[in-house]
Amino acid sequence: MTTTQLIALDLVTATATVACWLAAGVLAAGTLASGAPTDAAADAARRRRARHALALIASGILALLAQAAVVVLLSTRGWWFVQEKVVFALPVTLVATVAAALLAGPALVRIARGRSASGSRASVTTAVVSACAASVAGLAARQLVGYPLTLGAAATLLLLTTLATWLSYVILAGLGRRLLVGVAGLTALVVGASVGSAWLGDVAAPGSLAAAHAAHAGEAAAATTPAGSVVSVADLRTPAEASPTGDVKRFALTAQQQVVTLEGVGTVNAWSYGSVPGPEVRVTEGDLVEVTLANRDIGAGVTIHWHGYDVPNGEDGVAGVTQNAVLPGESFTYRFTADDPGTYWYHTHQASAEGVQRGLYGTLVVLPRGGIAEAVDLALPVHALGGALLMGDATTEQRRAVAAGARVRIRLINTDQVPRRFRVTGTAFEVAAVDGRDLNRPTAIEDRALRLPAGGRLDVTLSMPNSPVRVTTDASPRAGLTLSPGAAARSDTAIEPHDGPDLDLLGYGTPEAAAMPEGSGTVLASMVLDRLPRFRHGLPSVAYTVDGAVFPHIDSIEVTEGDVVRLTVANRGWETHPMHVHGHHVLVLSRNGVPASGSPLWLDTFDVQPGEVWEVAFLADNPGIWMDHCHNLDHAAEGMMMALRYRGVTTSFEQGGAHSNRSE
Numbered sequence: 170m171t172t173t174q175l176i177a178l179d180l181v182t183a184t185a186t187v188a189c190w191l192a193a194g195v196l197a198a199g200t201l202a203s204g205a206p207t208d209a210a211a212d213a214a215r216r217r218r219a220r221h222a223l224a225l226i227a228s229g230i231l232a233l234l235a236q237a238a239v240v241v242l243l244s245t246r247g248w249w250f251v252q253e254k255v256v257f258a259l260p261v262t263l264v265a266t267v268a269a270a271l272l273a274g275p276a277l278v279r280i281a282r283g284r285s286a287s288g289s290r291a292s293v294t295t296a297v298v299s300a301c302a303a304s305v306a307g308l309a310a311r312q313l314v315g316y317p318l319t320l321g322a323a324a325t326l327l328l329l330t331t332l333a334t335w336l337s338y339v340i341l342a343g344l345g346r347r348l349l350v351g352v353a354g355l356t357a358l359v360v361g362a363s364v365g366s367a368w369l370g371d372v373a374a375p376g377s378l379a380a381a382h383a384a385h386a387g388e389a390a391a392a393t394t395p396a397g398s399v400v401s402v403a404d405l406r407t408p409a410e411a412s413p414t415g416d417v418k419r420f421a422l423t424a425q426q427q428v429v430t431l432e433g434v435g436t437v438n439a440w441s442y443g444s445v446p447g448p449e450v451r452v453t454e455g456d457l458v459e460v461t462l463a464n465r466d467i468g469a470g471v472t473i474h475w476h477g478y479d480v481p482n483g484e485d486g487v488a489g490v491t492q493n494a495v496l497p498g499e500s501f502t503y504r505f506t507a508d509d510p511g512t513y514w515y516h517t518h519q520a521s522a523e524g525v526q527r528g529l530y531g532t533l534v535v536l537p538r539g540g541i542a543e544a545v546d547l548a549l550p551v552h553a554l555g556g557a558l559l560m561g562d563a564t565t566e567q568r569r570a571v572a573a574g575a576r577v578r579i580r581l582i583n584t585d586q587v588p589r590r591f592r593v594t595g596t597a598f599e600v601a602a603v604d605g606r607d608l609n610r611p612t613a614i615e616d617r618a619l620r621l622p623a624g625g626r627l628d629v630t631l632s633m634p635n636s637p638v639r640v641t642t643d644a645s646p647r648a649g650l651t652l653s654p655g656a657a658a659r660s661d662t663a664i665e666p667h668d669g670p671d672l673d674l675l676g677y678g679t680p681e682a683a684a685m686p687e688g689s690g691t692v693l694a695s696m697v698l699d700r701l702p703r704f705r706h707g708l709p710s711v712a713y714t715v716d717g718a719v720f721p722h723i724d725s726i727e728v729t730e731g732d733v734v735r736l737t738v739a740n741r742g743w744e745t746h747p748m749h750v751h752g753h754h755v756l757v758l759s760r761n762g763v764p765a766s767g768s769p770l771w772l773d774t775f776d777v778q779p780g781e782v783w784e785v786a787f788l789a790d791n792p793g794i795w796m797d798h799c800h801n802l803d804h805a806a807e808g809m810m811m812a813l814r815y816r817g818v819t820t821s822f823e824q825g826g827a828h829s830n831r832s833e
């Protein structure tokens with residue numbers, strides 16, 4: 170059974186437990202209220218009700234046992250899937266269940282046998298109510314609190330369970346109006362205080378990056394490194410005197426509102442860096458890249474983040490962390506040396522969910538010194554815009570003549586929010602690189618679809634056959650690329666689309682001795698992804714959470730330069746989260762406990778699907794304050810974003826402020 174199925178089963182059994190005890194409580198109260206029966210028919214009805222109540226109590230016990238069995242199975246998938254169930258939901262429900270069975274069971278059995286009840290109606294029914302309240306608290310632990318369940322949250326839930334039980338006793342035993350109002354008031358007070366403190370924690374708590382900001386102003390010493398040195402992100406930039414071994418390559422990008430015309434779609438009011446996609450930034454290893462971003466009229470502000478390219482922190486383009494948003498009329502120049510050949514992309518990182526979806530993205534390609542083996546080299550960013558899918562800059566099929574025998578490289582780039590699947594048909598191909606890192610001896614494949622997480626890239630290489638080759642995506646029936654050989658080719662031959670399974674990159678290519686350098690220390694970190702009700706910007710929402718919190722309240726992962734970070738990411742939710750790490754590539758160690766078995770796989774974006782657990786590792790070798798977030802940018806905007814912070818790094822930038830910085 171998959172982890173997601175077990176999570177679903179756990180919810181079903183937990184809900185069934187609540188339902189059983191609720192119905193048992195109602196029936197028990199009714200049975201005990203009816204008093205001694207006056208005639209045979211009434212007696213039979215009463216005995217039947219008692220039997221039904223007993224059956225429901227038995228079902229409640231069975232449902233709890235089923236919960237326990239599911240939790241045992243789920244625990245084999247990782248502690249983060251079961252913590253709140255093991256430490257709270259199961260034991261508390263168990264205690265209440267035993268009490269209910271011991272108190273209500275014998276009383277109902279007596280009635281079912283036609284004798285008079287033992288115990289008062291109030292105490293017997295309250296015992297059943299307590300089991301119901303405890304199982305509701307168990308559901309709340311799962312669906313409201315999530316992982317990790319803290320001591321405080323557990324105590325609050327326990328208190329509410331007790332209060333609900335007491336309240337039911339006060340009502341059933343008729344203990345008087347004053348006590349009723351008192352207990353009800355106390356219950357409301359506890360609920361109000363928990364909601365209020367959650368709200369205060371959202372609006373008034375400073376957030377995890379505030380310390381780095383305060384340290385910048387010298388207001389806090391918390392950010393000092395072991396050596397005591399402090400550096401600001403604004404100083405973690407490419408040195409002015411950087412002397413490239415290659416050329417200085419200058420680009421000027423002007424962010425602007427632009428009406429773009431898409432074939433078959435019409436016009437779209439886009440935001441662009443001059444075109445959609447933005448101008449391709451194509452450089453060669455050793456070059457110094459200098460990109461000046463100007464903002465003509467994007468009122469919300471823009472930046473450029475070099476997705477997947479591990480630039481110095483001050484060039485990373487995150488508004489509110491590494492720079493201020495560039496407002497209309499302003500500009501900012503990014504500089505970095507192109508040391509890492511590969512396929513990357515760039516996009517705004519100021520309120521990026523809206524900006525990127527509207528068109529603020531483009532391609533970054535770094536060619537190796539000496540070039541690549543392929544004569545044909547195409548970058549194909551894929552992007553949904555105005556209800557259509559753009560492959561490159563076209564919504565319809567693009568055709569290219571390629572001489573038979575020529576080597577071809579197609580750089581697939583998913584600039585969207587959701588995973589995209591691609592098919593290369595007409596010939597065998599290799600996946601030569603992923604996320605800008607070459608794979609070790611990739612093998613030829615033919616019958617596999619290529620699944621690309623949001624933000625991810627794949628370089629496909631192939632030798633042009635004497636017949637057409639087609640690249641398609643299941644995200645669009647129209648957009649695609651067809652390569653046709655010369656006139657001799659059967660260029661009109663229809664290509665049968667074939668729908669093979671997805672290529673699993675964790676088993677693709679050839680293993681190589683571990684490439685992970687030794688670190689001077691080891692940091693163990695985990696991120697547990699979920700979707701939970703939380704306050705954001707002071708308003709209630711069903712947010713995307715990491716460890717039960719939302720940005721900017723998620724604790725940063727703190728590292729010292731030289732540490733090896735082993736990061737585990739577990740997804741408790743129902744949606745896929747393409748997790749993206751800025752400034753570093755991570756080596757995939759395992760997924761769902763199964764070690765990666767192919768070529769070393771260095772990624773900057775990895776899809777954590779529902780129920781999955783990924784273990785990755787990286788060397789902390791790029792000091793700064795780096796964002797770490799879901800690249801479904803709507804999820805990031807709804808909380809799923811946090812920071813990786815090197816000790817001693819401070820920032821003068823903050824959320825909001827005069828530039829209305831919004832890091833997500």
Ligand code: C2O
Pocket residue numbers: 474476477516518624749751796798800
């Ligand atoms: Cu491509 Cu933080 O983003």
Ligand code: CU
Pocket residue numbers: 713745746747799800801804805809
């Ligand atoms: Cu997500």
